[in-house]
């Protein structure tokens with residue numbers, strides 16, 4: 019079986035980490051056909067748009083997509099976020115960001131949580147306007163029953179599939195009574211379909227505080243787009259930071275896996291970008307296409323490198339991006355298949 023994989027390198031360190039991930043994927047003993055798509059500021063300079071139609075077509079005809087990162091250029095009229103547009107246009111409705119402790123001094127122990135973030139609406143709907151001669155800016159926070167329902171169901175299904183016991187519904191319904199109120203109501207309705215899983219709820223400000231105070235209490239967090247964006251970055255810092263934070267954008271017609279970090283322009287070309295977040299995104303991709311055993315071996319190889327301090331400077335190591343890749347590849351060769 020040959021899997022079609024779309025690679026979207028993007029800008030800054032994006033191409034560097036995607037090149038490393040491609041090397042790793044090619045060494046796993048599976049059959050892949052790769053197609054590379056343009057996205058980001060580089061794509062804008064080449065095609066006049068940061069998200070060309072050809073890229074969307076590549077994603078749609080692939081079994082899964084691995085994306086690097088893009089740079090947001092300074093004010094260019096008409097420029098839009100290709101990441102937000104891609105998520106909305108492909109209806110990648112659930113953004114899944116696992117956050118587990120690593121065996122490394124930069125990671126706190128005892129953390130194993132997943133943030134499931136609604137990915138298509140909220141304040142990221144793109145409905146913004148300027149009034150009063152530029153003195154008043156308005157952005158609409160759009161929450162629908164449909165999006166709230168399906169992302170909540172995704173969170174409870176994930177909990178069930180992974181043998182997790184609790185889903186925390188995070189909102190700000192005490193103040194945002196209509197928008198967050200609807201999200202909260204629908205999520206609690208969905209929860210009633212899963213009697214074996216405890217559903218609790220928490221205000222977003224409390225959640226931000228509790229993530230720092232006692233992160234071990236969380237299992238699955240389900241929340242709206244903006245809150246999930248912020249909380250998942252916060253959670254990533256508990257276990258080592260952006261260099262190891264990975265994610266999947268899951269829809270019905272497509273799935274795009276990506277490191278949580280951005281294009282880190284100051285690191286580009288310096289061979290110090292940590293490729294581990296992209297490798298772990300590739301692990302999620304392998305699980306998604308049904309290659310759980312290979313995914314498990316690759317994950318273990320990455321965890322072994324982290325535990326042995328075979329890492330880049332952001333994690334206190336001395337290896338280059340390419341040397342980390344070599345270590346993961348040699349570790350992969352000796353990791354046995356999991357039963």
Ligand SMILES: NC(=O)c1ccc[n+]([C@@H]2O[C@H](COP(=O)([O-])OP(=O)(O)OC[C@H]3O[C@@H](n4cnc5c(N)ncnc54)[C@H](O)[C@@H]3O)[C@@H](O)[C@H]2O)c1
Nearest residue numbers: 087088089090101260261279280281282283285291292332
């Ligand atoms: N999904 C995306 O493509 C995405 C996400 C966030 C930011 N961005 C864009 O990226 C650009 C830079 O944004 P930023 O600086 O706020 O965020 P960033 O994630 O690029 O960098 C934040 C910090 O983390 C470090 N870092 C990030 N990834 C790393 C890695 N793999 N290895 C080692 N260190 C790493 C950087 O050096 C920097 O100190 C901006 O143009 C922003 O709009 C893109």
